Amino acid sequence: MHDGHGSLVSAVRQRNLQRRSARWLLQFWLLLVLLTGLLASMASGPTSSSWALSVAATPSPLPPSTYQPSALPTEAASLRDLAAAQIAAQEWAAAEHTLRALLTAAPGDAAAHLWLGMLLAPVEPEAATQHLLRAKADAELAGEAQRVLDALGDGSRGRAESLTGLGIALVGVGEWALAQRALELALESNAANPAALAYLGYALDQQGTDGLPSLERARAMAPADPQVNYLLGLHWRLAGDHDAACAAFLRAYWAAPENPAPAAELGLSLRERGDLAQAEQWLRIAVNLEPDQSQWTELLAAFYADTGFGLENDGLAFLESARERAPGSASIRASLGWALYRLGQIERAHEELSVAVVLAPADARSRYYFGMVLERLGDSEGALDSFRFVMEHAPPDSLYAVLAARGLARLGAPGPG
Numbered sequence: 001m002h003d004g005h006g007s008l009v010s011a012v013r014q015r016n017l018q019r020r021s022a023r024w025l026l027q028f029w030l031l032l033v034l035l036t037g038l039l040a041s042m043a044s045g046p047t048s049s050s051w052a053l054s055v056a057a058t059p060s061p062l063p064p065s066t067y068q069p070s071a072l073p074t075e076a077a078s079l080r081d082l083a084a085a086q087i088a089a090q091e092w093a094a095a096e097h098t099l100r101a102l103l104t105a106a107p108g109d110a111a112a113h114l115w116l117g118m119l120l121a122p123v124e125p126e127a128a129t130q131h132l133l134r135a136k137a138d139a140e141l142a143g144e145a146q147r148v149l150d151a152l153g154d155g156s157r158g159r160a161e162s163l164t165g166l167g168i169a170l171v172g173v174g175e176w177a178l179a180q181r182a183l184e185l186a187l188e189s190n191a192a193n194p195a196a197l198a199y200l201g202y203a204l205d206q207q208g209t210d211g212l213p214s215l216e217r218a219r220a221m222a223p224a225d226p227q228v229n230y231l232l233g234l235h236w237r238l239a240g241d242h243d244a245a246c247a248a249f250l251r252a253y254w255a256a257p258e259n260p261a262p263a264a265e266l267g268l269s270l271r272e273r274g275d276l277a278q279a280e281q282w283l284r285i286a287v288n289l290e291p292d293q294s295q296w297t298e299l300l301a302a303f304y305a306d307t308g309f310g311l312e313n314d315g316l317a318f319l320e321s322a323r324e325r326a327p328g329s330a331s332i333r334a335s336l337g338w339a340l341y342r343l344g345q346i347e348r349a350h351e352e353l354s355v356a357v358v359l360a361p362a363d364a365r366s367r368y369y370f371g372m373v374l375e376r377l378g379d380s381e382g383a384l385d386s387f388r389f390v391m392e393h394a395p396p397d398s399l400y401a402v403l404a405a406r407g408l409a410r411l412g413a414p415g416p417g
Helices: 003-014 022-043 076-088 092-105 110-120 125-136 142-152 159-172 176-189 194-206 212-221 226-239 242-255 260-273 276-289 294-307 311-325 330-342 346-359 364-376 380-393 399-410
Strands: none
Touching: 076 092, 076 110, 076 176, 092 110, 110 125, 110 142, 125 142, 142 159, 159 176, 159 194, 176 194, 194 212, 194 226, 212 226, 226 242, 226 260, 242 260, 260 276, 260 294, 276 294, 294 311, 294 330, 311 330, 330 346, 330 364, 346 364, 364 380, 364 399, 380 399
16 A cells, blocks of 8 residues: 555645646546547447446436425525535435526526536436537536537447446546546446546545545556556545656556657656656657647646746746747746746746736736736735735635745735634
């Protein structure tokens, strides 16, 4: 047993799950790639005995519900909060009842249609489709609704394969409890399903439950599978075991050397382990595999800026080139600005970070770095405003909230609460 394994649950609860962070973009990209490959393999039929169909495509009838509805709040906001809590607690019948009550009160609530569609998808796909189509009409929810619709398919696949694809899609949109439900149903139909087991382990990890048993079962079935090893690496990183994470990501990379995601995650794990020279090499491999995809460039740019490693060699040149290729990337502009600050070029740093906070005004990282530059330039009021913004908008235990609190104290201002 690995030393970091026992701290998994507490690590999850302290983790910043902001979906707009570079880490989420990395994981989300891979999940979509893997889903595409999985659905393609399903369309062409099983490729090995472990993927053989074991049940008919039509689900078996559900037992009668024993749920007895209680009095519900009448305000839409309260109903949304209640439905969210019921989904997180996996109280499916209660959640369905609440969502239907919400849609009675607010028939056009696109988020309620999306939730109800995802809730019904494993058991009533036709009804789910109607709700998802209603959600898709909302521009902000269209992407999530379409991913789940794509996973539902046309009914030509077997139940285990359909549910596995649905579970992966729900993982892709961050609906951990709903994903767990779909993947567990998939495993009830076909237990010899390493993809479902691996994604189940990942979904459990995100909810603060130990996903390692599921991930180890998946690896026992498919020891060289890239997605299994990739997800196992994410588990060990979350548990704080960077050696185990690096080993898993390396296996994933050699199983799929054309995919930049394992290389990038290996680089991030090496950085956390303190091996900055190797981290730089693997992050560059990810960039070279897909130079036109900005998320890999943003990860390497952040590495140079946040660690200061190699700035006086190739790092600064890379950052300036990245800025020229993607002038609208707030992440790259912030990284270049902080790198310039590190190198003592304060006026240029101010210029880049001023652009970064305009491009992404809610980004805590950019705001913190901007505050540091303003403090260096003697603009104490501006620096205080930036640090206060970070304190108000970043999760309390996040890195930039802690650093902003130190900035406030350094400038003699009281912290929150």
